[in-house]
Amino acid sequence: MERTLSLIKPDGVARNLIGEVIRSFEKAGLRVVALKMLRLTKEEAKEFYIVHKERPFYESLTDYMSSGPIVALVLEGEKAIARCREIMGATDPAEAAEGTIRKTFGLDKEKNTVHGSDSPESAAREIAFFFSERELLAGTR
Numbered sequence: 001m002e003r004t005l006s007l008i009k010p011d012g013v014a015r016n017l018i019g020e021v022i023r024s025f026e027k028a029g030l031r032v033v034a035l036k037m038l039r040l041t042k043e044e045a046k047e048f049y050i051v052h053k054e055r056p057f058y059e060s061l062t063d064y065m066s067s068g069p070i071v072a073l074v075l076e077g078e079k080a081i082a083r084c085r086e087i088m089g090a091t092d093p094a095e096a097a098e099g100t101i102r103k104t105f106g107l108d109k110e111k112n113t114v115h116g117s118d119s120p121e122s123a124a125r126e127i128a129f130f131f132s133e134r135e136l137l138a139g140t141r
């Protein structure tokens, strides 16, 4: 069974989409095994997105990600990483497939409502970024 890290970004929390986003994942058979609401500092956002530090959108993205509360979720299921990304849709909501979270709710390329880990390595790193072993154990069924 695979695990992935998903975030409901500030635009999703601000527009009362927490339930809708979690529903989309649960409907597709992914199980929530850990969850919390928090607000990243600018420094934490920069650390989380460190792989993008050379990209032109790094400053704007990390300002945005630290601009309001987010929800962090650990999702579990078969091929959870790929399935989560499929349910989210393409980075740019304008290019995302019909029925995906980003197509339905995303505002633009940056404010695209959700994040999902892109590989087993990033999932492990990102899960550990937000959750302790104890918090992860608590959700194990």
Ligand SMILES: Nc1ncnc2c1ncn2[C@@H]1O[C@H](COP(=O)(O)OP(=O)(O)OP(=O)(O)O)[C@@H](O)[C@H]1O
Residues within 6 Å of the ligand: 057, 061, 090, 091, 109, 110, 111, 112, 114, 115, 116, 117, 118
């Ligand atoms: N051209 C861009 N302009 C502004 N923001 C962008 C741009 N490209 C990506 N971003 C922001 O940076 C995030 C990470 O970019 P990445 O290319 O890793 O996309 P992703 O893998 O689809 O998204 P995520 O990693 O958040 O699941 C995007 O989700 C988006 O919020």
